[in-house]
Amino acid sequence: SDTKKVSNSKWTNRTRVLIFCSRGSDFRTRHLMKDLCTLMPHTKSETKFDKKASLSMINEIAEMKNCSKVMYFESRKHKDHYLWLSNVESGPSMKFLVHNVHTMDELKMSGNCLKASRPILSFDSTFDEKPHLAIIKRSLTQIFSTPNYHPRSQPFVDHVFTFSVSTDDKIWFRNFQVVDESLKLQEIGPRFVLELIRVFNGSFEGAVLYDNPNYESPNDKRRVLKLAHQNKYANRKL
Template sequence: MAGSKMAATKRKRRGGPAGPAKKLKRSEKDVKPPAKSSEVAEEAEEEDRNRIPGPVCKGKWKNKERILIFSSRGINFRTRHLMQDLRMLMPHSKADTKMDRKDKLFVINEVCEMKNCNKCIYFEAKKKQDLYMWLSNSPHGPSAKFLVQNSKLTQFKKMHEKIENNLWGECAKVIIIFVVVFLVHTLAELKMTGNCLKGSRPLLSFDPAFDELPHYALLKELLIQIFSTPRYHPKSQPFVDHVFTFTILDNRIWFRNFQIIEEDAALVEIGPRFVLNLIKIFQGSFGGPTLYENPHYQSPNMHRRVIRSITAAKYKEKQQVKDVQKLRKKEPKTILPHDPTADVFVTPAEEKPVEIQWVKPEPKVDLKARKKRIYKRQRKMKQKMSSGNAK
């Protein structure tokens, strides 16, 4: 009992209120006069100069845009390289395995939901030569489809002139769009001199023609939401060193990627490059009612059919020409009556005396036959000489 009382008293003493602290006496020597404001400012400036800057402060990641980039089975190497280029340029993208051709496109919405993505870029291959690219806002829409073709570049100078004069802008709403890619060149094919940091955020430059028509305005907003890298994304870098340009020319959208040089703000192309031809605008994701249809669009099947018809027409024309020539040869020749006026300007030639040759002409000497006969005689003489010596 006594031990417990002692412990209680000790606890009370330890936990009791502390007494007033003793004040330390300062000597007059330790007391310094207050520093002037100018001296304080100079010291602060020196500290700022000598201070090492810390890392870039990252804010809060608010724009949670995630892009799913994948394809169907049957794509070629160029499509695969284009997908890899887009994934490198877009740090907020995700990849997935190839989808079977027999599956319906609405299944992609479920794949996006499982991957926690709200945007999708889907490459669809058909007939082992046509490639379609869908841009989708999953699951409620919009979405866009592109036909990827590889053909010759036309009106290249005009396109560069428009790229230099293009403007940047914003748009309001988003709808499904069906578009065609007319030209495709990947980074490996171009081998451009431009370069940019992997994961850096791009600037988006749009042609002023995007604000003139409503369907281009909708397409502009869709491209902004897909190709713009969210700010403070974990995989992005806090630098802006390249620009995506979208230019409208010949009812098509031309995509280019340029590096921004720090010294003089010049542009150097990096790649990839492709051209989009608008086909249709839908309301839902991977389907729905059609809001706009491009009257200038021509499907690749129709294009190939026109080419075949042109070649067939040329072949038929050649065959017809040959048949006409054969018929002309078989027709009897028409004998025209003699025209008496045809011999008006004909002058008779001088008549030469007829000479009769009474002596037989000398026969021509065949030198080759003569040489053969001489060679034959010499050979026989040699054979006789050799046979006589042997005996």
């Protein structure tokens, strides 16, 4: 028990992340949340959040739960999923649209890792090129890294979280197992893609520091599609 005491005393980074979602979230979002909770021992969960309540309420909830970081999944119309990442104490926060979610339950991903082992975080250098991406990188680093000597974590490093930016400025997340000392990898899952909407100065409030000019809301996309098809009958008659 002596060694345990020593290791506990070294646990200095007390970052905790609150992961929760809004009412009306679908199964895929819930499974993704569950996956993230199993992979990250420094997370806490909370009951579903009522969308009618003001977003700044989340800051109070996080404070009551002793969490300094928040991942909040917001669902609209049962089909559009947004993700908020926030640093509760002083900001910033950012809102993303979530695309292409695959969970760990899928059979095509053949890797496996210890529950709650610490990950290596891998970023591509595009993150350092633009100021808003640099802020996102810092936030992702702080949220996804498991604190050293966290009491619920395993003392090994056997998987890699990768974050890559594509040419259309979307952030792709993958999770790989480091199989053995030859450093061969196998994918574990989950997968998701984040499209940035905005960066705010405060936590769920404050001035907009960055607004993605290429972002198109899913409502607008659907509207355009509908408009394109609206004169189908008239066009055929002509």
